[in-house]
Amino acid sequence: MEPATVFEVDWRLQPEAFFDLVGKTEMFWGRPGVVHYFVKMLGELKILFAAVTENIDGLEQRTGMDMDKVIFANGKLRGGHCGKCMTEATKNKW
Numbered sequence: 001m002e003p004a005t006v007f008e009v010d011w012r013l014q015p016e017a018f019f020d021l022v023g024k025t026e027m028f029w030g031r032p033g034v035v036h037y038f039v040k041m042l043g044e045l046k047i048l049f050a051a052v053t054e055n056i057d058g059l060e061q062r063t064g065m066d067m068d069k070v071i072f073a074n075g076k077l078r079g080g081h082c083g084k085c086m087t088e089a090t091k092n093k094w
Contacts, residue, residue, distance in 0.1 A: 013084060032059040040065035 009017050040063040042048035052071045053060060060070050 030057055030059060032063045036060060036063045036065075039063075043069055 036059050039048065039051045039060070043051070043066050048069055050069050050071050051060065051065070052073055054073045056072070056074055061067055
């Protein structure tokens with residue numbers, strides 16, 4: 001996909017194009033840091049009520065922490081749905 005195509009695609013109707021583009025970005029190549037694992041530890045000790053993040057990189061999920069405790073302030077890229085039929089999809093499906 002050419003970079004300019006980003007502005008021409010209707011992502012709601014072509015989620016596969018979105019996942020193709022996002023899957024190539026560097027945000028998915030990172031590794032969780034010390035703080036990510038610290039927050040996970042707080043959850044395991046049952047002293048974490050919730051973890052609020054503005055990131056969409058998915059590093060919280062890579063630690064194995066309980067994702068029910070994570071609040072994504074800016075959304076997330078863990079999955080999506082078809083804009084026509086509302087069927088859920090994950091990037092692995094494409």
